[in-house]
Amino acid sequence: MxxxxxxxxxxxxxxxxxxxxxxxxxxxxxxxxxxxxxxxxxxxxxxxxxxxxxxxxxxxxxxxxxxxxxxxxxxxxxxxxxxxxxDKPLHETPRGLKFELAAESPLMMIMLNALSTRNGSTNDTRRRPSNYVTGITIP
Structure with a gap:
């Protein structure tokens, strides 16, 4: 069968x-x-x-x-x-895509900044998402 x-x-x-x-x-x-x-x-x-x-x-x-x-x-x-x-290229990133990430420790800030740099590595600004990284304090 x-x-x-x-x-x-x-x-x-x-x-x-x-x-x-x-x-x-x-x-x-x-x-x-x-x-x-x-x-x-x-x-x-x-x-x-x-x-x-x-x-x-x-x-x-x-x-x-x-x-x-x-x-x-x-x-x-x-x-x-x-x-x-x-290996085929991924679909295009929609225009205006925005990521907001928050971190509570310096290590996370380093990791998020590395992610931000990696996401912005494309030369095509239409496909590059905007990133905003901020630190937060947990009481």
């Missing part, structure tokens, strides 16, 4: 791609900034989805199954297309 992609957590495909590249749960976990246990759980979900072990343990790390090898190129292409979609 064919499964619908709408029922698959697409984050699992990123995990699968990294497992294919690293051939190690631990290394893939480091690249994803998650625990190895989390990657193992993701791999278990992927194994259930594809009804295949996908990887088997070997002395050199994880070895892909024939199904995984057959999917490798398609998965790499899908990841590349996904990255291209995410």
């Amino acid at each position: 064919k499964k619908s992609i709408t029922t698959l957590d697409l984050n699992l495909l990123l995990c699968l791609q990294l497992l294919m590249q690293e051939r190690s749960v631990t290394k893939a976990a480091k690249r994803m900034n998650v625990t190895p246990s989390s990657v193992s759980k993701s791999l278990a979900k992927l194994r259930a989805w594809f009804d295949d072990p996908l990887f088997v343990n070997s002395p050199l790390g994880l070895s892909p199954t024939p199904l995984m090898v057959s999917m490798e190129q398609n998965l790499a292409e899908w990841m590349q297309m996904s990255n291209q979609l995410l």
Whole structure:
């Protein structure tokens, strides 16, 4: 029976791609900034989805199954297309957009000023939101 992609957590495909590249749960976990246990759980979900072990343990790390090898190129292409979609410019900021941020500590003022500088980094003044940063005192 064919499964619908709408029922698959697409984050699992990123995990699968990294497992294919690293051939190690631990290394893939480091690249994803998650625990190895989390990657193992993701791999278990992927194994259930594809009804295949996908990887088997070997002395050199994880070895892909024939199904995984057959999917490798398609998965790499899908990841590349996904990255291209995410690199598309965001929609334009509406004119007159204004942010007012308040902070209660000097550290927050530093962080908010950095945010203000970052938001104003575009050269197109039509897309640059105005920022107003002020300090507040909490009694």
